[in-house]
Amino acid sequence: MDTKEKLLASAEASARAHGYDGFSYADLAADVGIRKASIHHHFPKKRDLALALIERYAAAIAVELDAIADRVTRASDQLRAYIAMYRGALSGGSTLCLCVAFSLSRESVADDVAAAIDRFRDRSVAWLVEVFERGKLDGSIHDVQAPADEAITCLALVEGAQLAARAALSPDRFDSALVLMAKRLA
Amino acid sequence: MDTKEKLLASAEASARAHGYDGFSYADLAADVGIRKASIHHHFPKKRDLALALIERYAAAIAVELDAIADRVTRASDQLRAYIAMYRGALSGGSTLCLCVAFSLSRESVADDVAAAIDRFRDRSVAWLVEVFERGKLDGSIHDVQAPADEAITCLALVEGAQLAARAALSPDRFDSALVLMAKRLA
């Protein structure tokens, strides 16, 4: 793992725990083991780091979504895996998914970073629309309304559930908020 | 409006737009028209201000929830009013409800502030449980499952919807995320 990758990994962990404003070049430097000024060699401005972060994150999720589609075929299983992915991102209630963390810091992040977050959200919704469409056809998800509405609702729900879990520092809250959704999955 | 009240109002606006870490005594001083040091006379530490803020907020919402219960009697109408309240807090997508804003800054806020947020959430859920119970009985809310699950899901949904609206700086996202819920209301 080269320095750049180490920086990204450290920054992602901090950003998910403290938000965009909650980590500093000084923190990263201490964590990675180089001097603060050296980070500017890899990421001249903080927004460069943030952009790399969100793009790396989006790419990782895209890979994960593909993996889910490969691993299981039923729509209900895919949605279950999607929810488990968000659940896993909590790590005990202390971290959020990067998209949620950056959305909260909306005013601090640069426009291109915000645009990258929007694109990520759109892709997530598109993936979910497909899942709900198939769930409606194969009957593995109960009571499916318009897939487009279901997808947007589902994304808001998992993100809201992350928030609730974080506020209480307990992943149980995430599960509670998703009980009803889980019951719809055959 | 005395100075203390002006400070709270200004701080609330900033906190909802920028989060707990996103406003400073300097900002407040400029906004209210007194010197930075004078704020410390009213709120010695920032956590004192934060605590006053969340308690003022919780009290205001409690009043609003009572007003809703007085104004309309059908469970569906009450839930509609509840959702409208969260929708209204967006003010064009630039602000969040204080509870969401502070939840994101969880690591920065003091323990007593976090505890106050927890209490606020519990009270919101309790209010919603009652609404779903009555909605199940009078049939004004369709397909009501266990009211406790419905309430927690509903809170996560409106908070997640706020987040989505904020990320896109557009309140339309809030409405989209709540289309399915709205359709359940008679």
Added chain:
DNA sequence: TGTGACCTGTCTACTAGTAGGTAGGTTGGC
């Protein structure tokens, strides 16, 4: 009716610490 003690609210001027960022120099490998 003074007068001294005290309180509230505000001020100027300051502290120590941290933020992101920069200038310019030193390595070491291709």
Added chain:
DNA sequence: GCCAACCTACCTACTAGTAGACAGGTCACA
């Protein structure tokens, strides 16, 4: 020779918070 990667040393701007002074009002007591 060149360049990526790193360094030391610094900058400006900002953070919460403190010290101490100064008004103006209130209140008790002689």
